[in-house]
Amino acid sequence: MTTPASAPTTAPRTPGALASLYRLMLSTQVTRARVLSLVALGLVSVLVGLAIGRSGHADPLRAGTRFVFVFGLSVLVPVATLVFASASLGDPNEDGTLVYLWLRPVARWKIVAAAALASFSVTWPIVTIPLVLSAALTGAGGTLVAATVAAVTVSVIGYVGLFVALGLRVKRALVWGLLYIFIWEGFVASANSTAARLAIRSYGRSVLTRATGETLRFSEISSPWQWLVPIVVCTAGLAYATWRLSHQDIT
Amino acid sequence: MNAPVEVTDVSKWFGPLVAVSDVSFRIEAGVTALLGPNGAGKSTMLRMLCGLTAPARGTVRVFGGDPRRDLALAGRIGLVPQQEVVFESLSAFEFVRLAAVLQGVDDPDGRAVAALAVVELDPADPRPTASYSKGMRQRVKVAQAIVHDPDLIVLDEPLTGLDPRQRLHMIGLFQQLGAAGKCVVVSSHVLDEVERFGSRVLVMVQGRLAAEGDFRAIRDLMDDRPHRIRIRSDKVREVVTGLLGEHAVLAVRIDGPDTATVDTAEVARFRHAVAVVAQQVGARLHEVTPLDDDLESVFRYLVGR
Numbered sequence: 284m285t286t287p288a289s290a291p292t293t294a295p296r297t298p299g300a301l302a303s304l305y306r307l308m309l310s311t312q313v314t315r316a317r318v319l320s321l322v323a324l325g326l327v328s329v330l331v332g333l334a335i336g337r338s339g340h341a342d343p344l345r346a347g348t349r350f351v352f353v354f355g356l357s358v359l360v361p362v363a364t365l366v367f368a369s370a371s372l373g374d375p376n377e378d379g380t381l382v383y384l385w386l387r388p389v390a391r392w393k394i395v396a397a398a399a400l401a402s403f404s405v406t407w408p409i410v411t412i413p414l415v416l417s418a419a420l421t422g423a424g425g426t427l428v429a430a431t432v433a434a435v436t437v438s439v440i441g442y443v444g445l446f447v448a449l450g451l452r453v454k455r456a457l458v459w460g461l462l463y464i465f466i467w468e469g470f471v472a473s474a475n476s477t478a479a480r481l482a483i484r485s486y487g488r489s490v491l492t493r494a495t496g497e498t499l500r501f502s503e504i505s506s507p508w509q510w511l512v513p514i515v516v517c518t519a520g521l522a523y524a525t526w527r528l529s530h531q532d533i534t
Numbered sequence: 535m536n537a538p539v540e541v542t543d544v545s546k547w548f549g550p551l552v553a554v555s556d557v558s559f560r561i562e563a564g565v566t567a568l569l570g571p572n573g574a575g576k577s578t579m580l581r582m583l584c585g586l587t588a589p590a591r592g593t594v595r596v597f598g599g600d601p602r603r604d605l606a607l608a609g610r611i612g613l614v615p616q617q618e619v620v621f622e623s624l625s626a627f628e629f630v631r632l633a634a635v636l637q638g639v640d641d642p643d644g645r646a647v648a649a650l651a652v653v654e655l656d657p658a659d660p661r662p663t664a665s666y667s668k669g670m671r672q673r674v675k676v677a678q679a680i681v682h683d684p685d686l687i688v689l690d691e692p693l694t695g696l697d698p699r700q701r702l703h704m705i706g707l708f709q710q711l712g713a714a715g716k717c718v719v720v721s722s723h724v725l726d727e728v729e730r731f732g733s734r735v736l737v738m739v740q741g742r743l744a745a746e747g748d749f750r751a752i753r754d755l756m757d758d759r760p761h762r763i764r765i766r767s768d769k770v771r772e773v774v775t776g777l778l779g780e781h782a783v784l785a786v787r788i789d790g791p792d793t794a795t796v797d798t799a800e801v802a803r804f805r806h807a808v809a810v811v812a813q814q815v816g817a818r819l820h821e822v823t824p825l826d827d828d829l830e831s832v833f834r835y836l837v838g839r
Binding site: 299300303304307310311378379380382383384385386387388389390532533534 | 581584585586587588605606607608609611613615617619620621623624629632633635636637638678
């Protein structure tokens with residue numbers, strides 16, 4: 284019986300540590316149940332897009348824009364991002380495996396960054412592919428497709444930061460996240476334009492309507508802010524998660 | 535000269551629950567066993583040694599630094615946590631290799647293979663750890679804790695779930711690591727387990743440090759205390775009368791027609807005497823059971839003395 288030979292411990296090379304954490308986060312987030320349920324939700328959007336296209340709507344761009352907002356940016360994108368992002372650090376925090384990442388000489392921001400990158404890279408295709416398909420099937424043309432990609436990307440960025448932090452901060456983050464999505468964003472933030480600015484969906488909606496030239500309620504956020512605010516929200520969420528990871532008890 | 539681990543006046547509470555109360559000790563190189571019943575505060579203390587939680591009061595120093603704040607210290611610590619769960623989608627090799635990569639060691643593949651060999655697991659086993667038995671998971675946890683050759687190895691109930699042969703193997707490994715100059719801290723609530731470590735012992739009870747020192751001294755202390763034993767025999771009165779005559783018991787209480795409870799200060803002498811007396815009076819012994827030999831009562835004695 285021998286113990287491993289002594290070797291000097293050096294600081295982990297950033298690509299190695301970050302890439303390993305990223306791969307781990309991907310493997311722990313992507314479960315069959317999550318993917319299948321969200322793919323099924325995406326298929327619904329494809330079917331609705333097809334129905335809009337077949338209905339011979341007088342203004343397919345307007346109908347398609349409304350659909351992408353009402354179903355895509357208001358339901359599919361936030362829910363899918365919540366499912367993956369809140370689990371990225373929330374699951375290991377709750378099941379006790381976080382200790383295997385925490386008790387390593389790895390900067391906390393790298394753990395959080397890996398969680399966020401993994402969440403983004405699994406969520407983005409799962410929501411973008413069906414929404415792009417449904418946008419194309421509405422018959423609204425390339426404008427709506429490009430607008431959908433841009434709006435979804437902005438929204439996912441904002442939600443990832445928010446929900447990675449939420450997963451680390453609260454137990455049952457899925458429930459709290461759904462309350463945020465449907466009560467705050469769906470109800471409270473629809474009250475007036477000021478409240479709407481406190482909802483991530485407003486920025487995705489603004490990107491969508493500016494690109495398509497359509498008008499939706501509370502979609503008047505000006506150009507730099509509709510891009511910047513979700514990035515700021517994401518950065519702030521990840522910064523909070525990093526701080527939280529450094530200061531919270533690890534079980 | 536500073537000890538590798540120095541705990542000074544440390545307390546920790548969770549709301550109204552006091553988990554650790556005003557504990558101080560030093561841990562030198564070698565194997566140190568942290569002994570105590572469930573709920574004694576052992577895991578909380580080990581978590582503080584690793585920086586996983588901060589003491590509410592007092593200081594914890596590991597190699598002169600604060601394990602809660604000094605990120606580099608994590609490279610010198612290996613932890614086997616109490617919880618069974620590991621990253622279940624990974625194979626044992628992937629899990630241990632991940633630990634090696636995050637520790638920044640050279641040749642993480644080779645180190646992972648070596649660490650798994652130490653705990654007698656097959657690095658080529660492709661199965662995810664989700665399919666592993668409790669004992670196999672325990673060994674994977676040990677492998678990830680030693681893969682980077684840490685100076686302080688903290689093991690929280692590491693023998694749980696292992697079969698007797700694996701227990702012996704692990705105890706040998708801990709002793710080997712201690713002999714190699716590592717600081718090995720092992721928690722357990724099983725007295726016999728700790729005895730096999732042949733080590734220095736810290737005894738925690740109800741969040742306090744009840745005793746510390748060489749295990750044999752503490753064991754002698756435990757053996758010297760009064761013991762209570764129940765006897766069941768077809769001639770119980772004759773047996774206890776004979777034991778009193780042999781001065782093998784201090785007190786006797788008759789509990790029923792065939793049952794008595796006796797107190798003795800010397801267990802070994804009692805064991806010998808009870809057999810002799812039973813033979814002398816022609817009695818059948820149905821039961822001779824220590825009533826207070828469990829760890830809880832030993833700890834109660836240590837705290838109350």
